[in-house]
Amino acid sequence: xxxxxxxxxYKVAKRGQDVALRCDPISGxxxxxxxxxxxxxxxEFLTYFQNEAQLDKSGLPSDRFFAERPEGSVSTLxxxxxxQEDSAVYxxxxxxxxxxxxxxxGPGTRLTVT
Amino acid sequence: xxxxxxxxQNLTAQExxxxxxxxxxxxxxxxxxxxxxxxxxxxVSLFMLSSGKKKHGRLIATINIQEKHSSLHITASHPRDSxxxxxxxxxxxxxxxxxxxxxxTRLQVTL
Numbered sequence: 001x002x003x004x005x006x007x008x009x010y011k012v013a014k015r016g017q018d019v020a021l022r023c024d025p026i027s028g029x030x031x032x033x034x035x036x037x038x039x040x041x042x043x044e045f046l047t048y049f050q051n052e053a054q055l056d057k058s059g060l061p062s063d064r065f066f067a068e069r070p071e072g073s074v075s076t077l078x079x080x081x082x083x084q085e086d087s088a089v090y091x092x093x094x095x096x097x098x099x100x101x102x103x104x105x106g107p108g109t110r111l112t113v114t
Numbered sequence: 115x116x117x118x119x120x121x122x123q124n125l126t127a128q129e130x131x132x133x134x135x136x137x138x139x140x141x142x143x144x145x146x147x148x149x150x151x152x153x154x155x156x157x158v159s160l161f162m163l164s165s166g167k168k169k170h171g172r173l174i175a176t177i178n179i180q181e182k183h184s185s186l187h188i189t190a191s192h193p194r195d196s197x198x199x200x201x202x203x204x205x206x207x208x209x210x211x212x213x214x215x216x217x218x219t220r221l222q223v224t225l
Contacts, residue, residue, distance in 0.1 A: 033213075042118075042200055042215030043157075056212060091157065102147065103213065105157035 002026065004106035006092050012112045013082045021077045021109045025094030032075050033103060034067055035091040043091055049075060050097075082113045117141050120201050120216035127223050133188040135219045137201030140182065147213065148175050148186045149200040157200070160186070191223045 005024045013019050025032050031050055035043035036059075045059040051072035060067070064083075069075040079086055089110050093103040118139045127133050137146070148160040161168050161175040163184075168175050172191075177184040188195055198218040205214060 035213075035215075040217075042202075042217045043213075044215065045212050048212060093157075102159050102162040104159065105149070107154070107156040 004092055004094050004104050006090075006106040006109050008109060009107060010110050010112075012114060015082060015084060015113055017082050018078065018080045019082055019111060021079075021090050021111070023075045023077070023092030023094075023106060025073065025075070025092070026104055027073075028096070029094035029104070030072075030097050031095045031103075032069060033093045033095075034075070034077050035093065036061075037089040037091055037108070039088070046077070046090075079111075082111075084113050087111055087113045116216070117205070117214050118201055118203055118216040120199075120219050122219060123217070124220045125222070127191050127221070129192055129223055129225050131191050131223075133191050133195075133221065133223075135186045135199050135201075135221070137184045137186070137216055138182060139184075139201075139203045139214075141203065141214075142206040143179075143182075143203040144206050145204045146177055146184050147202040147204075148184075149202060151198040151200060151218065153197075160199075188221075193223045193225060196221055196223050 007022045033048050034046040037043040047067045048056040049069045052069050064080045066078045089108040091108045092106040095103045121136045145164045147162050150158045163177050172189045174187040198220050200218045201216040202213040
């Protein structure tokens with residue numbers, strides 16, 4: 001079956017531009033997670049949705065980062081006024097529920113801010 | 115100190131060798147994941163475990179909850195096993211589903 005998909009796969013933005021990254025989770029998966037992975041590092045948690053509710057956004061690095069999942073399926077991570085330090089791979093993962101199900105990861109979106 | 119530490123950071127092995135990657139963590143957890151990441155970024159979940167041992171093909175994962183330690187073993191390694199292997203834990207405190215990741219072990223298997 002279809003896995004988690006993300007688009008675009010690669011995005012180059014000029015500093016100061018706004019970007020929107022999309023995640024299509026596996027159909028029926030209740031939970032959705034966004035992670036940020038800097039070069040050479042492990043992923044770091046950004047935010048978590050259960051259906052359309054954003055239950056934890058403690059990992060969002062600044063108020064320039066905003067995520068939504070209005071209908072409980074597709075999610076968008078928006079970054080306003082991008083900075084060079086935002087350059088990273090943004091990973092989306094989904095799971096059937098919070099516990100104890102494992103998370104299925106998408107291929108990621110590589111964002112480069114120039 | 116990171117909550118999740120992996121060793122070694124980099125590992126080169128010859129085809130056929132037995133490989134061990136270690137993960138130590140400092141918090142109480144409800145589960146531990148082993149993930150594989152190939153160049154290009156995509157992550158594949160290999161194992162999720164909370165006790166004991168799991169085996170899938172040439173891969174074996176073990177966990178010792180008391181010692182807060184897990185190992186990933188690869189038997190009869192092959193060049194296609196070359197990837198970054200990441201350990202991630204689900205802490206008991208905080209958001210139930212939130213994973214905390216190690217920085218990964220980069221494995222290169224040569225012919």
